Amino acid sequence: MANGEIFDVTVIGTGPGGYVAAVRAAQMGLKTAIVERDPAGCGGTCLQRGCIPTKALLHTADLYEDFKNRKEYGIVAENVGLDFPAVMSRKDRIVLRLSKGIETYLFKKNKITLFKGHGRLEGAKAVVVKGEGGETRVDTKNVILATGSRPKSLPGITPDGKTILTSDDILKLKEIPKSLVVIGAGAVGMEFASMFARFGSTVTVIEMLPRILPLEDAEISAEAHKVLAKQMTIHTGAKTEAVLKTANGVEVGFHTAQGESKTVTADLLLLAVGRGPVTDGLNLESTKAQLDRGYVKTSALMATDEPGLYAIGDVVALPDRPHPQLAHVASAEGIGVAERLAGHAVEALNYDRIPSATYCRPETAGVGLTEAEAKKRGYDVRVGRFNFGSLAKPRILGHPEGLVKVVSEAKYDEVLGVHMVGPHATDLISEACVALRLEATTEEIFRTVHPHPTLPEALMQAAEAVYGHAIDA
Numbered sequence: 425m426a427n428g429e430i431f432d433v434t435v436i437g438t439g440p441g442g443y444v445a446a447v448r449a450a451q452m453g454l455k456t457a458i459v460e461r462d463p464a465g466c467g468g469t470c471l472q473r474g475c476i477p478t479k480a481l482l483h484t485a486d487l488y489e490d491f492k493n494r495k496e497y498g499i500v501a502e503n504v505g506l507d508f509p510a511v512m513s514r515k516d517r518i519v520l521r522l523s524k525g526i527e528t529y530l531f532k533k534n535k536i537t538l539f540k541g542h543g544r545l546e547g548a549k550a551v552v553v554k555g556e557g558g559e560t561r562v563d564t565k566n567v568i569l570a571t572g573s574r575p576k577s578l579p580g581i582t583p584d585g586k587t588i589l590t591s592d593d594i595l596k597l598k599e600i601p602k603s604l605v606v607i608g609a610g611a612v613g614m615e616f617a618s619m620f621a622r623f624g625s626t627v628t629v630i631e632m633l634p635r636i637l638p639l640e641d642a643e644i645s646a647e648a649h650k651v652l653a654k655q656m657t658i659h660t661g662a663k664t665e666a667v668l669k670t671a672n673g674v675e676v677g678f679h680t681a682q683g684e685s686k687t688v689t690a691d692l693l694l695l696a697v698g699r700g701p702v703t704d705g706l707n708l709e710s711t712k713a714q715l716d717r718g719y720v721k722t723s724a725l726m727a728t729d730e731p732g733l734y735a736i737g738d739v740v741a742l743p744d745r746p747h748p749q750l751a752h753v754a755s756a757e758g759i760g761v762a763e764r765l766a767g768h769a770v771e772a773l774n775y776d777r778i779p780s781a782t783y784c785r786p787e788t789a790g791v792g793l794t795e796a797e798a799k800k801r802g803y804d805v806r807v808g809r810f811n812f813g814s815l816a817k818p819r820i821l822g823h824p825e826g827l828v829k830v831v832s833e834a835k836y837d838e839v840l841g842v843h844m845v846g847p848h849a850t851d852l853i854s855e856a857c858v859a860l861r862l863e864a865t866t867e868e869i870f871r872t873v874h875p876h877p878t879l880p881e882a883l884m885q886a887a888e889a890v891y892g893h894a895i896d897a
């Protein structure tokens with residue numbers, strides 16, 4: 425039912441795209457509404473079923489691994505073990521608290537009106553929300569679609585939530601499986617593989633592409649493979665042929681890179697083969713917005729073909745390149761749209777400078793061009809590498825594996841990319857993000873005095889290595 429109120433902007437979806445866009449719109453003085461249909465609450469995939477729960481579990485895996493290695497640290501403790509229900513309930517508490525924080529603190533503080541229920545468009549000037557109490561019409565000048573994504577499957581393999589799982593299902597497990605097969609060695613697949621391997625499962629990873637973490641710089645994914653292969657069995661260049669449910673779990677048939685036929689049996693199978701767009705029941709047909717393989721097509725400024733209708737985050741198809749499905753991308757796009765709606769001339773995102781991060785142990789992270797991409801674009805490429813093992817701090821932490829790689833170019837000495845695998849790489853990458861944003865030179869990085877003993881010294885040394893000056897052990 426309309427009540428005569430007209431919002432400046434209505435956002436559909438409260439993931440990291442939607443809620444961040446709504447908060448920024450409200451901060452800019454726009455009258456803002458937001459719609460969410462998830463009975464679990466606000467926060468979207470990232471908070472409910474993605475970034476946050478996985479990182480909470482991975483943190484326990486890190487602690488558990490270090491405790492198992494307690495003698496090395498001089499810690500004496502008996503009976504170190506995992507209470508899996510307690511591990512899962514800690515994860516649930518973290519999610520609940522953050523989700524409630526969005527609803528009861530962020531939305532209230534910023535005077536954002538939350539409509540609970542399924543939102544559908546009536547053109548771009550109204551959203552009809554179907555909630556518990558029936559339908560509510562929300563009149564609005566602009567709409568931002570931030571409806572996100574859901575797990576994809578493979579042809580002929582249907583997740584059943586019991587033995588064939590999606591990333592949503594595996595976060596609800598009641599006990600640690602004795603064995604787990606993971607199909608897909610992207611960030612999601614490798615994080616679960618690394619987590620359950622360290623919780624004690626026997627883990628097998630099957631990846632069709634020639635390497636794990638295929639979006640990372642080739643050297644980084646090779647080094648990550650080397651370390652992770654100590655925790656699990658990894659088949660790259662391997663094609664899954666068949667999945668059979670058995671009395672005790674699953675049987676997965678695949679062809680190895682060498683053309684051999686193999687079968688692996690396990691309690692559970694995790695499908696981590698990417699995510700598809702969520703646009704069901706949105707009534708996009710009532711607008712001029714176009715779809716591309718189900719994703720909402722936008723310009724570089726996130727505008728659809730319908731005036732006043734924008735899309736951000738995982739649901740987006742960009743005009744000229746693949747759209748990265750990452751929380752920080754969704755948020756940055758949302759901030760851009762909100763500020764532009766408030767009249768600010770905010771530039772389009774530079775997708776070459778979006779950081780990637782994988783939170784296995786060792787962590788991987790990268791920003792900017794990989795060495796291969798820089799060469800493809802015709803740069804006169806110079807590379808510096810530095811091993812974490814040559815520094816004091818990684819040895820103090822007990823995690824000296826990995827390296828930092830700086831990709832630079834000869835003409836202006838500009839840093840084109842930074843890629844790393846090793847301790848706290850996902851935190852360390854932020855310094856490189858700032859360097860790229862400021863178009864810093866390699867020399868500016870290595871002449872920036874870094875505190876000692878710290879992990880960021882590895883970036884400083886990798887920059888020096890471009891000049892052959894690193895102090896490598």
Ligand code: FAD
Pocket residue numbers: 436437438439440441442459460461462466467468469470471473474475476478541542543544570571572573591612702704705706736737738739749750751752753754
């Ligand atoms: P979403 O977060 O998917 O939110 C969309 C919201 O819209 C949902 O709440 C949904 O209920 C709601 N919605 C949809 N349709 C409607 C409708 N019609 N009416 C009302 N509400 C609707 N990214 C990272 O950057 N770092 C990580 O560490 C990371 N880890 C991940 C781990 C896993 C296991 C997974 C699956 C993903 C991970 N991601 C990570 C990716 C990240 O979660 C997504 O990129 C991000 O959530 C996308 O945000 P979004 O706002 O576009 O959509």
